[in-house]
Amino acid sequence: MPTLYLIRHGQASFGADDYDKLSAIGHEQSEVLGQWFAAEGITPDLVAHGTLRRQKETLAGILRGMGLEMQPEELPGLNEYDFGNLLKAKYAAGGEPEGMMTDHKSHFRTLRTTVAEWQRDEIPNPPEMWAEFTGRVDAAVTALMREGVETVFAVSSGGAIAQAVSALLETPGVHQTKMQLQMKNTAVTRFIYTPRSIYFHAFNETPHITAANSDRLLTYA
Template identity: 60%
Template sequence: MPELHLIRHAQASFGAADYDVLSDLGHEQSFELGKALARQGVSPDALFMGAQRRHRETLEGIIKGMGRDPAEATVLPGLNEFDFSGLLDAHYANKPAPENMHSERKSHFRTLRDTVLAWQRDEIENPPETWAEFSGRVEAARQAIAASGAEKVIAVSSGGAIGQMIAATLNAPSDQQIQLQLQMKNCAVNRFIFTPRNFFLHGFNETPHITADNADPLLTYS
């Protein structure tokens, strides 16, 4: 049965001027994940990724770690993360925003959770995209992967899009998307098996590259 390894990007640059760049640790994470996947015998015949830089850099590191030659990946914008900075700004456009919501991790993720729940209820005016648009494009990406004809797929995405694909696969309420997202580790592998008509979750938030010896510093969440 065809299998999809849907991978969250490696550590990006939280708090920096450009978040969409892997940190030095992020490059190490992606390389180590590639080595771990090779040890598991994962040999993809199709590669997909979102259109963001952190997706491309993560996939490049994975492929390098697997010892494979660089290969072209199909870009699916539906795998992109939602614009969390723009969404936060829209939510607090007409009211005081929590202090340091863009720069301090604890404040950011607590505020993001509440903001996403409001977004799902269509309570935010003029968001960068509506919840329906976001969930629709994630579903379109899932369908494109399932229709690709590939047997072993590696795809790199972001926590929000992955959380939504999992929630939709499980027919879970919308509010479970953000709960899944906030659990997602950097370079975590989420596995699905599928047929033309069915799509099943087969593994969640797996980190085959992390052991007791390297969990510090390789285990990160943002």
């Protein structure tokens, strides 16, 4: 059956001046995933990413690992929400927690509370409304599951992939955040689809990360 593989980007550059690029580990994760797809005989008919650099670099690494050259579609709807500017909107008057963009624990604790407020439309002047975010993600995912295409690889981000799953399962927003916070870098989530139905088939899989390489390749940011 036709399958959409939603792939989270590889490890980005957390704490750096420019987060939106893969670390050395992120590049390796991407190529190793591509090698796994090739070994399994899974070849895409369509590949896509958002407009973010870390998504583009991840797809390039996957294709390199597979020994393929393909022209990807670029769908802005696959982009992550702008957490940095969401924080600026929330803390426009100051009072932001220390280390929220450099310390992992502070970052994810702040993310949980901030996104919950955003989902309730409690943050003034956010970079986009929660409904706008969910709408663009849903539209991008729907556009990818088209007739005549059997296998789709789409590189996105944790929040967007979690939203796609949450929408399919019709869960409250709090579960979107819970899914996002457990998502691994280069993890694969699968939807199977027909012209009439969409089925949730797998979430957050990393078959390319094994006991032999997990100490190096298992990351979350």
